[in-house]
Amino acid sequence: MSGRDDGDWxxxxxxxxxxxxxxxxxxxxxxxxxxxxGGGAVAVNDFRADGTIDGRVLPVEASLEGHRADLDxxxxxxxxxxxxxxxxxxxxxxxxxxxxxxxxxxxxLRAYGEGAALLRDCGVGQQLAFPIGPGPAPRTLVVGKPExxxxxxxxxxxxxxxxxxxxxxxARAYAAALRNSSAAGRDVASAIRLTPRERAVLGLLAxxxxxxxxxxxxxxxxxxxxxxxERCYSKLGVADRLTAVLAAQRLxxxx
Numbered sequence: 001m002s003g004r005d006d007g008d009w010x011x012x013x014x015x016x017x018x019x020x021x022x023x024x025x026x027x028x029x030x031x032x033x034x035x036x037x038g039g040g041a042v043a044v045n046d047f048r049a050d051g052t053i054d055g056r057v058l059p060v061e062a063s064l065e066g067h068r069a070d071l072d073x074x075x076x077x078x079x080x081x082x083x084x085x086x087x088x089x090x091x092x093x094x095x096x097x098x099x100x101x102x103x104x105x106x107x108x109l110r111a112y113g114e115g116a117a118l119l120r121d122c123g124v125g126q127q128l129a130f131p132i133g134p135g136p137a138p139r140t141l142v143v144g145k146p147e148x149x150x151x152x153x154x155x156x157x158x159x160x161x162x163x164x165x166x167x168x169x170x171a172r173a174y175a176a177a178l179r180n181s182s183a184a185g186r187d188v189a190s191a192i193r194l195t196p197r198e199r200a201v202l203g204l205l206a207x208x209x210x211x212x213x214x215x216x217x218x219x220x221x222x223x224x225x226x227x228x229x230e231r232c233y234s235k236l237g238v239a240d241r242l243t244a245v246l247a248a249q250r251l252x253x254x255x
Contacts, residue, residue, distance in 0.1 A: 004036035006159065013163055021196070022175035024132065024168055030058045030141065033130070036160065037153060039143035040064065040123050045079060047137035051089075053079040064122035074118055081111040084129045084142070092136055096161040098128045100148045119144065128153075130161050132168050166219035170200065173218055177203030177254070185252030192235045199253065201228040206245045206254040 012032055016025070030042035041062040046054045055075045057068070064071055079085065086107040088094050109116075119125050124144025131138045141164075149157070177199045181189070189199055197218075204214045211229065215222040233239060236247045248254045 004032065005156070008032075008036070009160060009163060013167065016167060017170070017197070019196070021167070021171040022178060023171050024164070026058065026141075029164065033141060033143050033160070036156070037128060037143045037145065037149065039128075039145045041144060043075075043127075043142040043144070045085075045140045045142060047140075051080060052076075053085065055079050064124065067118065067122045070118060071122055074115065078115055081108070081115055082127075083107045083109065083112055084127065084140075086112075088131070088137070088140075094131045094136060094138060096128070096130050096154075096157050098149045098154070099126055120146075128157060130157070130164060132164050133172075169217060169219050170197070173200040173204060176200075180206070180255040182252035185254070188251045189253055194232065194235060194253070198228050198232050198235075201225060202232050202244065202248050203254050205229070205232075205241060206248060 009032070012028075016028075026044060030044070033039065033042050041057050041059065041064060043055055043057050048054060053076075057064070057071065057075075062068060080089075083099050083102040084097060087097070087102045090106050116125070119127070122144070123146055125146050126144065126148050128143045128149050130141045130143075132141060133139050174196050178186070180203055181199075194202070200218065201214055204217060209217065211225045212222050215225045218225070229241075229244070233244055236244055236251075238244045238247050245254070
């Protein structure tokens with residue numbers, strides 16, 4: 001494992017939270033994953049409704065020991081044979097895990113034989129998967145390197161996984177808040193200095209969510225939600241939930 005640790009991820013997360021993210025910046029996130037876990041590349045896999053996988057490998061310039069073209073040809077039609085993908089489908093237990101942890105009794109390793117050999121040739125014979133997002137088939141970021149990931153790396157991986165999912169939830173909530181606001185509302189938000197997090201909280205408030213539900217949606221403490229609401233009330237010049245929502249609607253901040 002490289003020098004990246006909890007402190008680096010704390011700084012990285014703080015930097016991202018200062019930005020009005022509407023989605024995870026995959027180039028920066030995958031770079032952090034590579035630097036943290038010593039991987040040569042990270043595959044970004046999006047599961048389609050028909051069970052196939054739309055995958056790409058970052059960074060785009062990664063040669064993968066000269067086998068990049070072979071992997072690009074193999075991946076679109078065969079990524080579903082990956083042991084972790086098989087495990088997710090078979091069990092519904094979608095969590096961070098590495099290939100070495102997948103029970104052989106639950107997957108068909110024969111179907112993955114060609115893929116396993118190709119990934120070894122690429123220098124990423126071992127993979128560590130981070131499922132990001134809601135639902136039974138979320139986007140999955142897969143870090144690859146030659147060696148099995150050790151206990152310390154797996155402990156850190158679970159912490160990083162929770163951080164990434166928290167950031168993803170907040171980005172989704174902010175994206176929803178932006179979709180529900182008008183162009184004029186975005187100007188108002190800038191004028192009264194509503195932060196991205198405050199706009200997200202206000203948008204969820206307008207949907208009828210309680211402070212507790214907002215906290216769960218954004219993966220933050222309920223007391224933090226109340227602090228955001230207090231600042232929203234102050235900036236909108238209101239004193240309670242109902243008038244805050246009405247003011248936000250009038251100003252175009254929410255639908």
